[in-house]
Amino acid sequence: MIRRHVYVIGLAAATLCLPTATAGAQDAGLEAWQKIYSVFSHPRCANCHVEDERPRWSGAHYGATRVHGMNVQRGPDGFGNAGMRCVTCHQQDNAAQLHGPPGAHGWHLAPKEMVWWQKSSQEICEQVKDPARNGNRTLEEIATHVRDDGLVAWGWAPGNGREPAPGSAQETYLLLQQWAAAGAPCPAE
Amino acid sequence: MKLNVNGRDHDIEVEPEMPLLWVLRDKLSILGPKFGCGIAQCGACTVFLDGEPVRSCSVTVGEVSGAVTTIEGLMPDGRMHPVQQAWIDEQVAQCGYCQAGQIMTAVALLEAIPNPSDEEIDNAMSGNLCRCGTYPRIRAAIKRAASANAGA
Ligand code: FES
Ligand code: FES
Numbered sequence: 001m002i003r004r005h006v007y008v009i010g011l012a013a014a015t016l017c018l019p020t021a022t023a024g025a026q027d028a029g030l031e032a033w034q035k036i037y038s039v040f041s042h043p044r045c046a047n048c049h050v051e052d053e054r055p056r057w058s059g060a061h062y063g064a065t066r067v068h069g070m071n072v073q074r075g076p077d078g079f080g081n082a083g084m085r086c087v088t089c090h091q092q093d094n095a096a097q098l099h100g101p102p103g104a105h106g107w108h109l110a111p112k113e114m115v116w117w118q119k120s121s122q123e124i125c126e127q128v129k130d131p132a133r134n135g136n137r138t139l140e141e142i143a144t145h146v147r148d149d150g151l152v153a154w155g156w157a158p159g160n161g162r163e164p165a166p167g168s169a170q171e172t173y174l175l176l177q178q179w180a181a182a183g184a185p186c187p188a189e
Numbered sequence: 190m191k192l193n194v195n196g197r198d199h200d201i202e203v204e205p206e207m208p209l210l211w212v213l214r215d216k217l218s219i220l221g222p223k224f225g226c227g228i229a230q231c232g233a234c235t236v237f238l239d240g241e242p243v244r245s246c247s248v249t250v251g252e253v254s255g256a257v258t259t260i261e262g263l264m265p266d267g268r269m270h271p272v273q274q275a276w277i278d279e280q281v282a283q284c285g286y287c288q289a290g291q292i293m294t295a296v297a298l299l300e301a302i303p304n305p306s307d308e309e310i311d312n313a314m315s316g317n318l319c320r321c322g323t324y325p326r327i328r329a330a331i332k333r334a335a336s337a338n339a340g341a
Contacts, residue, residue, distance in 0.1 A: 072316070088316065101229045
């Protein structure tokens with residue numbers, strides 16, 4: 001009888017605890033996502049994750065937000081137009097001269113469906129999870145892409161007084177893993 | 190350090206951080222590419238790196254692994270390049286300072302798109318500034334070179 005009692009109490013406690021534990025994981029996931037969002041929405045990342053044809057110039061030291069000068073556009077492959085490719089100005093490394101063009105290997109725009117520019121936390125979150133809009137990647141593949149890609153890495157080392165994205169590639173990789181492990185929750189609008 | 194420019198190998202002693210434009214003009218006395226802004230804003234310094242147009246003021250010589258072509262390299266056999274000929278026929282140049290860069294970009298455009306539309310011309314040429322405002326003649330010369338291509 002006593003035994004049964006304990007069992008019932010245990011069961012009740014477990015039932016009570018269960019939603020709390022899930023909510024805890026959900027909260028931790030959302031907290032991780034919030035930090036990821038602060039990276040993805042940062043101008044060093046979002047300026048080139050645009051829906052239209054034109055990368056943006058924006059961020060702490062850019063003054064007013066503008067479309068990229070010189071009529072620069074996405075072009076058929078995301079690497080610019082014939083005669084004026086991204087690499088025409090953006091080389092392997094940041095130019096040393098003040099206000100010179102930044103550089104990293106394979107400078108180009110993110111595909112159109114990966115829109116972060118002026119999107120809400122929830123919108124970017126849903127987009128990142130959707131294989132049709134994330135380059136058909138698993139969450140683990142997204143995390144390793146963020147950790148290992150040379151152009152993504154530039155966002156944390158933009159050089160020449162440009163404000164870097166928060167944290168680091170490794171921290172963002174770990175946050176993406178934590179977020180995925182917590183069920184990849186997205187914030188409500 | 191070795192550098193291949195217009196089909197010729199050069200041995201140069203320079204810091205790898207030196208902009209390619211400095212090397213071309215000051216070390217090799219190749220004066221076609223011009224210095225306008227030094228920060229990839231004007232296009233006067235445009236040359237080809239392995240056939241792709243680049244602003245040579247914003248490429249360090251240490252980043253160069255392939256062959257460099259300047260406007261001098263457009264006529265290896267001494268014959269005018271069709272785009273240069275079109276520039277003369279349309280009398281494009283005013284002061285001329287920007288024109289080496291304009292021609293290099295136009296050549297790159299026409300290699301990729303032999304018969305470009307006005308929009309494609311704008312998309313290629315908007316990074317090459319001309320203080321003299323020769324833009325209408327630049328457009329006309331590109332169209333002339335395109336039709337010369339088509340006729341050839
Ligand atoms: S001098 Fe190189 S772009 Fe102006
Ligand atoms: S002809 Fe003078 S700057 Fe173009």
